Amino acid sequence: MKKTFADYQSPELFSSIRAFGTTSEMWENCLMKYADSPAIVYDGQTHTFSELEADAAILRTALLGAGLKAGDRVSVFAPNSYEFVKAFLAVSTSGMTAAVIPAQLDEMSLFGVTMKFSAKAILYAPVLEGKLNIAKAKGIPCISTDAAAEKGSPINKNVKPEDGCAIMFTGGTTGKSKGALLSNRAVMQGTANGCYGLEVVYGQRYLLAIPLSHVFGLIRNLLTSLYTGSALFICKDNKDLFRDIAMFRPTMLVVVPALAEMALALSRRFGKNMLGEDMKYIICGAAAVAPYLVTEYEKMGIHLCPGYGLTETANLVSGNPDFLAKPDSVGLLYPNQEVKIVDGELWLKGANLMDGYVGDPEENAAAFEDGWFKTGDLVRFDDEGFLYITGRKKELIILDNGENISPAEVEAFFNKIELVQDSQIFEAVDENGKHYLSLEVVPRMTEIAKLGAEKPMEVLMAELVKVNQSLPAYERAQKIVIRETDFVRTPSMKIIRYKLEKN
Amino acid sequence: MERQQIIDTLKSILLSADPAKRDSLDAIEENSNLTSDVGLSSIGMLYMILAIEETFSMRFDNVGMNDFVTLGDVVDYIEKKLK
Numbered sequence: 001m002k003k004t005f006a007d008y009q010s011p012e013l014f015s016s017i018r019a020f021g022t023t024s025e026m027w028e029n030c031l032m033k034y035a036d037s038p039a040i041v042y043d044g045q046t047h048t049f050s051e052l053e054a055d056a057a058i059l060r061t062a063l064l065g066a067g068l069k070a071g072d073r074v075s076v077f078a079p080n081s082y083e084f085v086k087a088f089l090a091v092s093t094s095g096m097t098a099a100v101i102p103a104q105l106d107e108m109s110l111f112g113v114t115m116k117f118s119a120k121a122i123l124y125a126p127v128l129e130g131k132l133n134i135a136k137a138k139g140i141p142c143i144s145t146d147a148a149a150e151k152g153s154p155i156n157k158n159v160k161p162e163d164g165c166a167i168m169f170t171g172g173t174t175g176k177s178k179g180a181l182l183s184n185r186a187v188m189q190g191t192a193n194g195c196y197g198l199e200v201v202y203g204q205r206y207l208l209a210i211p212l213s214h215v216f217g218l219i220r221n222l223l224t225s226l227y228t229g230s231a232l233f234i235c236k237d238n239k240d241l242f243r244d245i246a247m248f249r250p251t252m253l254v255v256v257p258a259l260a261e262m263a264l265a266l267s268r269r270f271g272k273n274m275l276g277e278d279m280k281y282i283i284c285g286a287a288a289v290a291p292y293l294v295t296e297y298e299k300m301g302i303h304l305c306p307g308y309g310l311t312e313t314a315n316l317v318s319g320n321p322d323f324l325a326k327p328d329s330v331g332l333l334y335p336n337q338e339v340k341i342v343d344g345e346l347w348l349k350g351a352n353l354m355d356g357y358v359g360d361p362e363e364n365a366a367a368f369e370d371g372w373f374k375t376g377d378l379v380r381f382d383d384e385g386f387l388y389i390t391g392r393k394k395e396l397i398i399l400d401n402g403e404n405i406s407p408a409e410v411e412a413f414f415n416k417i418e419l420v421q422d423s424q425i426f427e428a429v430d431e432n433g434k435h436y437l438s439l440e441v442v443p444r445m446t447e448i449a450k451l452g453a454e455k456p457m458e459v460l461m462a463e464l465v466k467v468n469q470s471l472p473a474y475e476r477a478q479k480i481v482i483r484e485t486d487f488v489r490t491p492s493m494k495i496i497r498y499k500l501e502k503n
Numbered sequence: 504m505e506r507q508q509i510i511d512t513l514k515s516i517l518l519s520a521d522p523a524k525r526d527s528l529d530a531i532e533e534n535s536n537l538t539s540d541v542g543l544s545s546i547g548m549l550y551m552i553l554a555i556e557e558t559f560s561m562r563f564d565n566v567g568m569n570d571f572v573t574l575g576d577v578v579d580y581i582e583k584k585l586k
Contacts, residue, residue, distance in 0.1 A: 239552055239563060258546040262520075265550060269519045270557055401546045434521065436542060465539055469572065473545035476538045 002385040005196040005332060008321035013201060019192035019336070019351065021161040022184040023092040026191065026227055027053070028155055034229035037203075041248065042082040042234040049226075052086060057152025059090035059123070059145065064153055066121055066141050070095030073167065075114045078125035079103035080234050083145040084212050085222065087123045088166075092184075095156040097164035099179065102213040104472065107131040114140060117167050117179050117358050161185035167358055168215050170311035170404070177406060179358040180311045187219060189352040190314030193334040194224035197305070197321030198281060200251075204230040205278070207250035209238050209259060215315035216286045216402065221254040242266075242274050249278040256286045256402030260293055260304060273300050283319075285309060285330075286402030288389065294327035306330055308389060312373060313337075314352040318387045329386040340372065345393055346379040347372040397427045400435050403474040407497070410475050413467050414439065419447045419460045424487060425477060426498040439464070439477035442486050457482055504585060509578050516554040520547055533575035541574065555581065 006014045020026035030039075035050040047055070068074060074091050076098045078084035091098040099117040101110055103125075111134040114122060121141040124132060132142050165187040167179040182190075195201045206225040210217040225232040233248040235241055253260075253275065260282055267274045275282075282297060282304040289306035297304040307319035308330035320331030333339060337350030353373055357363045367374055376393045397405040407425045414423040421444040428438040441464060448456045460482060468476050487495045514528050527542065537543045543551065548571070552563055555577075561584045571577050 237565075238549055241549075242553060258544070262546050262550045262553075265520055266553060266557070269516075269554060399544070401544060403545075436544070465536065468539060469536075473538070473548065478538065478542040478544070480539060 001383070003322075003332060004385075005321060005335075008197050009199065013199075014196075017192055017195045017201070019185075019189045020227075021188060022159040022163070023089070023165055023187065023223075024095070024155045024157060024159045026188060026223075027089065027093050028157075030226055030229065037229055038231040039226060040082050040085055040232050040234065043236055045082070046231075047082060049229075052089065054152060055086045056089040056093065057154070058149045059086055059143075059147060060094050060153040060155075061149035061151060062143050062147035063090060063094055063096065063121070063123070065149065066143055068094075068096060068121055070156055070159065071097075071163070072121075073097045073099050073117055073119040073164070075099045075101050075110070075117070075119040075122040075124075077101045077103065077110060077122055077128055077131075078145060078212075079127065080208060080212050080217070081125060081127075081236070082234065083125035083127075085232075085234075087125070087145050088212075088218070088222075091123060092165050092187075093155045093159075094153075095159040095163060097167060097181070099167040100169070100213050100218065102169060102211065103128060105131075107134045111135045111138060111140070113169075113179070159184060161188070164355070166218070168218070168311050169213065177409065178360050178363055180354040181356060181358050182215075182314050182354050186314040186352045186354060187223065189334075189336055189350075190215070190219040190309075190316050191223040191227050193316040193319070193352065194220045194283070195228060196334060197319055197332070200280060202228045202230070204228060204252045204280075205248060205250045206230050206232045206252045206254065207235060207245065207248060208232055209235045209241055209253070209255060210286075210402065214286070214402070215309070215311045216254065216256075219315040220283060220285075220309075225252075245274070245276045245279075249276050251278050251280045252283065253279060253281070254283045256400070257284055257289045257293065258287070258399070258401035260284050260297070261290070261400070264293065264296055267300065273302075275300075275302065281305060283307065287398050287400050289330075291327035294323050298324060308377075308387065310375060312354045312367070312375075313348060313350070314354070316352065317348065317375075320386075322386070326382075326386050329382070329388050331387060332385055333387065341379060341381075342374075344378045344380075344390070346375045346377050346387075348375060349373070397425075397437070399427070399437065399474065401474060405437065405475055410471065413471060414441060414464060417460075417463050417467060419444055419451075419456075419463060421445075422487060422495065424495055424497065428479065428498075436478040437476065438479040438481070439468070440481045440483050440487075442483050506578060506582065509581050510574070512558060513551075513555070513574065513577060513581075516551055516558065517541060517543070517547075519554070520550045531574060533573065533578065535574050537571060537574060537577075551577070559585065561585065 038046045039049045039052045040047045076087045099119045165184040166182045285307040294304050305320045309315040309317045318331045378390045410425045411423045422442045
């Protein structure tokens with residue numbers, strides 16, 4: 001017998017959940033219902049819904065004043081902060097599309113993706129001003145989130161569900177970085193999906209500790225929090241996570257499994273619930289969730305709900321209401337989706353699906369077939385309709401901290417070393433089932449011979465460690481091996497990649 | 504607190520973060536690289552910082568992941584803060 005989310009919520013609560021057509025429509029509804037409630041808490045300041053709207057309205061004026069109009073794309077370049085929230089709202093409620101650029105990108109990448117996404121301006125947080133030099137030199141208008149205006153501009157009510165809302169970074173099905181264009185309809189469906197299956201939904205206290213440049217942070221955390229009239233505490237530095245928790249007393253936490261695991265390990269070490277007594281739900285996703293996390297958190301009185309989603313599906317494909325009975329499942333499918341399984345792979349259609357990758361016809365051709373999006377994930381359903389992820393077809397590595405690693409992009413840094421002929425970065429598992437990044441390298445023997453060093457492999461290892469250290473922390477290999485033989489290759493000499501099989 | 508005591512406490516923190524690393528943790532020294540020798544991920548680093556604060560009743564200032572390359576760097580920092 002198939003289950004639905006209606007089986008897990010009161011009829012009143014279930015029927016109250018609806019996907020708005022556009023961000024503008026949802027935001028107007030929020031302002032009508034929750035004007036004086038706290039919306040965002042950041043850096044010691046609380047901003048109500050109406051205060052946030054007043055600030056977004058000023059930014060709408062700044063955008064229009066810069067000659068931008070509905071339908072234009074604008075890069076939003078801000079770290080997790082109040083500035084990000086008002087910038088995203090200003091852009092999307094103006095009927096423009098927000099190309100959400102991760103704050104850690106350097107100035108060349110910021111310029112490059114702004115061009116690639118055909119964004120006409122950059123709306124930036126002042127703290128990132130140092131990264132605008134190239135964009136400014138190339139004549140891209142840059143607008144600060146501190147921009148002032150005498151009068152705010154109204155919310156654009158003419159936005160349509162099919163109009164673009166956000167462009168989000170993803171490794172996608174092939175592992176190459178690109179931008180997924182999500183319509184207003186898709187983002188709003190994703191936002192409403194976050195409410196299904198839970199016993200409490202409205203007026204919660206959310207804590208944000210994951211990037212807003214990721215759909216899990218933007219949609220499931222920020223937008224669902226706003227939609228439900230909840231308050232969102234934005235952690236300025238994850239180092240202060242537990243101090244922030246003690247002060248704000250959140251009831252909802254949206255995190256990647258590695259963070260949930262870390263909080264559990266700390267709670268055990270210090271013999272107290274580090275997430276605070278008010279915590280009710282941990283929404284856990286963006287990477288595979290170990291079932292023991294569900295049962296261990298239940299002992300602490302916290303429901304940890306594993307879910308499954310992709311950037312391309314506005315985050316949420318499925319979520320788990322019956323986490324205790326099926327901790328290894330990623331739950332039931334959210335509404336308004338069609339699915340089929342082709343050779344074990346999950347194919348999707350639906351309201352939450354992206355329009356496509358921006359400016360990447362080859363990637364789109366590879367990702368879509370007859371209007372179906374090929375997720376690259378191997379799945380099965382049980383008799384009650386619960387979904388299980390059984391493996392992955394795509395090359396992308398998704399670590400337990402939710403970071404997506406494109407092996408080819410990381411390998412390129414190691415392959416620049418003259419002593420390296422080829423390299424392969426892959427996901428490995430230690431004897432306790434913990435996943436980590438491992439690097440294997442084939443030395444370029446002609447260059448090694450030229451060294452004339454007594455221990456040439458030590459020279460190579462030192463070079464590899466240096467490059468490894470220069471990478472963002474999440475891309476660093478935790479084990480490096482110099483091979484004595486070449487990798488196994490295809491007839492066309494392509495490396496046959498190591499594959500991690502899941503049960 | 505003696506330097507060796509700090510190192511032992513740090514090893515115990517790293518072990519509680521990831522019990523699977525018992526063997527490699529036994530072998531680490533002050534000049535061991537936190538990423539390639541200890542195998543610490545970015546969240547592992549966060550765990551270490553939070554556990555150090557709780558254990559030593561101290562607060563880290565505005566430090567980033569790249570400020571600590573070796574185990575010795577962390578020990579130096581703790582020693583300085585405890586003075």
